[in-house]
Amino acid sequence: MNNETIKVACSNCNVRELCMPIGLTIEELSRVDELVAMRRPVKRGATLFRNGEKFTSLFAIRTGFFKTCVTTEDGRDQVTGFQMAGEIIGLDGIVNDQHTCDAIALEDAEVCVLPFDRIEEISREVNALQHHVHKIMSREIVREHGVMLLLGSMRAEERLAAFLLNLVQRMQARGFSKSELVLRMTREEIGSYLGMKLETVSRAFSKFSEDGMVEVKQRHVHIKDAEGLKRIVNSQLCH
Amino acid sequence: MNNETIKVACSNCNVRELCMPIGLTIEELSRVDELVAMRRPVKRGATLFRNGEKFTSLFAIRTGFFKTCVTTEDGRDQVTGFQMAGEIIGLDGIVNDQHTCDAIALEDAEVCVLPFDRIEEISREVNALQHHVHKIMSREIVREHGVMLLLGSMRAEERLAAFLLNLVQRMQARGFSKSELVLRMTREEIGSYLGMKLETVSRAFSKFSEDGMVEVKQRHVHIKDAEGLKRIVNSQLCH
DNA sequence: CGCCGCATTGACGTTCGTCAAGTCTAGTGG
DNA sequence: CCACTAGACTTGACGAACGTCAATGCGGCG
Numbered sequence: 001m002n003n004e005t006i007k008v009a010c011s012n013c014n015v016r017e018l019c020m021p022i023g024l025t026i027e028e029l030s031r032v033d034e035l036v037a038m039r040r041p042v043k044r045g046a047t048l049f050r051n052g053e054k055f056t057s058l059f060a061i062r063t064g065f066f067k068t069c070v071t072t073e074d075g076r077d078q079v080t081g082f083q084m085a086g087e088i089i090g091l092d093g094i095v096n097d098q099h100t101c102d103a104i105a106l107e108d109a110e111v112c113v114l115p116f117d118r119i120e121e122i123s124r125e126v127n128a129l130q131h132h133v134h135k136i137m138s139r140e141i142v143r144e145h146g147v148m149l150l151l152g153s154m155r156a157e158e159r160l161a162a163f164l165l166n167l168v169q170r171m172q173a174r175g176f177s178k179s180e181l182v183l184r185m186t187r188e189e190i191g192s193y194l195g196m197k198l199e200t201v202s203r204a205f206s207k208f209s210e211d212g213m214v215e216v217k218q219r220h221v222h223i224k225d226a227e228g229l230k231r232i233v234n235s236q237l238c239h
Numbered sequence: 240m241n242n243e244t245i246k247v248a249c250s251n252c253n254v255r256e257l258c259m260p261i262g263l264t265i266e267e268l269s270r271v272d273e274l275v276a277m278r279r280p281v282k283r284g285a286t287l288f289r290n291g292e293k294f295t296s297l298f299a300i301r302t303g304f305f306k307t308c309v310t311t312e313d314g315r316d317q318v319t320g321f322q323m324a325g326e327i328i329g330l331d332g333i334v335n336d337q338h339t340c341d342a343i344a345l346e347d348a349e350v351c352v353l354p355f356d357r358i359e360e361i362s363r364e365v366n367a368l369q370h371h372v373h374k375i376m377s378r379e380i381v382r383e384h385g386v387m388l389l390l391g392s393m394r395a396e397e398r399l400a401a402f403l404l405n406l407v408q409r410m411q412a413r414g415f416s417k418s419e420l421v422l423r424m425t426r427e428e429i430g431s432y433l434g435m436k437l438e439t440v441s442r443a444f445s446k447f448s449e450d451g452m453v454e455v456k457q458r459h460v461h462i463k464d465a466e467g468l469k470r471i472v473n474s475q476l477c478h
Numbered sequence: 479c480g481c482c483g484c485a486t487t488g489a490c491g492t493t494c495g496t497c498a499a500g501t502c503t504a505g506t507g508g
Numbered sequence: 509c510c511a512c513t514a515g516a517c518t519t520g521a522c523g524a525a526c527g528t529c530a531a532t533g534c535g536g537c538g
Contacts, residue, residue, distance in 0.1 A: 070388050072388065077392070078391045078392050080384050080388075091380050095374045100381050120366070124369065133373075134372070137333075137376040140380055141331055142335075144380065147387055148386055148387065151387060152431065152433070153431075153434065154315075186516065186517090193391075197494075199494090199517095200493090200494060200495075202517060218502080219516095426484075436528080438529095439525090
């Protein structure tokens with residue numbers, strides 16, 4: 001009804017349970033609300049932060065979809081992750097006070113800006129927040145272990161199957177279908193993340209499609225046989 | 240001189256500047272000393288912690304050399320890192336209160352046991368420690384980005400060159416030679432870390448040797464042309 | 479001295495990258 | 509409303525890089 005200079009507050013945010021600790025007392029909750037300095041819209045294709053930029057804040061994704069990627073001087077490029085609502089990005093910037101990767105919106109998005117010094121300050125008073133921050137960073141480390149496993153020991157189809165299952169599982173945790181999926185990234189970006197070429201991604205999609213495990217229509221993916229995909233991931237085709 | 244039930248203290252530890260924050264006041268330093276619950280020797284081949292074990296502590300490596308690896312139920316296996324003196328391991332355990340990988344000593348080692356609840360407690364009082372913990376976790380995230388880049392976009396020889404340069408650079412930071420290297424891991428473990436087979440590792444070593452960039456004798460590696468290796472890493476052989 | 483695990487090397491096969499041609503779709507402008 | 513275009517995607521043919529399998533060499537330890 002009334003126009004809203006949307007009150008910035010975690011306490012009534014719909015992705016709260018994804019990015020904030022649970023079981024806070026009322027007063028703790030109001031302290032945590034102070035974390036969010038502002039909200040910031042990010043247009044599709046725009047960068048939220050870029051390699052080399054000064055680090056000041058973490059970002060909690062309220063809506064939208066991002067990719068993060070690292071680049072080397074010699075032009076190598078690697079997507080290190082895809083992030084969706086409720087996830088925190090920018091953790092890479094803490095260690096040297098500057099970001100070491102680019103974060104780019106793959107669809108129109110909105111993020112909460114969380115100044116890191118404020119996070120540290122409030123963490124000292126609210127134990128649950130302190131532990132939550134540690135868990136978020138640990139979770140990212142564990143996730144990356146999984147990616148290393150995927151890149152280091154899986155073949156193309158196994159990688160894509162694992163990727164699709166992971167995506168759909170995260171969507172499901174956000175209340176979306178566990179069989180219907182709209183990819184926000186190109187084949188090339190998927191390939192970069194999975195360490196393979198876009199043609200190989202495309203072929204793997206076609207293969208799954210032939211085998212009746214998914215229906216693929218451009219970026220629309222319908223997963224008809226999640227169990228089949230799981231078998232692919234765990235197949236260890238040889239040995 | 241006198242026999243030592245070695246006093247457990249960071250303040251006079253020789254790898255302090257590697258694992259502890261710098262610029263602490265005297266009283267802060269004494270608080271930080273309380274972090275170390277005990278020291279624990281780990282024999283070569285022994286596991287410091289294992290996937291599934293309850294997480295209680297981080298470990299700071301005083302001496303020795305470790306590998307960490309993740310395993311899947313279907314028997315896939317991936318070395319996620321090699322850790323040496325001054326580095327902290329166990330961060331993966333925070334998120335779910337249990338370890339998600341195995342840590343195995345590749346040579347006789349000694350670690351400091353840092354109970355994590357004590358870390359959190361003292362972090363609240365000593366800001367420098369709080370920030371240091373954040374930096375350590377962020378550093379690990381950034382390191383893993385680098386591994387993802389390596390696994391996702393480099394060819395075999397580029398990976399091995401990058402690996403050798405990274406190892407020697409870390410050894411140098413610890414006061415060792417920047418050209419002389421004793422590998423503590425097998426070809427197979429190197430291969431697992433780099434996402435390639437042990438034979439491919441061996442062939443890459445032989446290639447470097449033929450090209451006069453290194454001398455290899457089993458696990459002894461002499462780096463004769465670090466610049467050459469750097470060129471390999473940045474070569475982008477095709478394109 | 480002999481064994482065993484690790485490492486090297488060679489021959490061959492598979493997977494995936496490369497290059498190229500062609501198709502589909504969404505978006506734009508007449 | 510339709511035609512046109514650019515970018516994304518698919519598919520095929522071929523080759524390079526790496527994995528696989530197997531034989532052999534080497535060094536350390538009991």
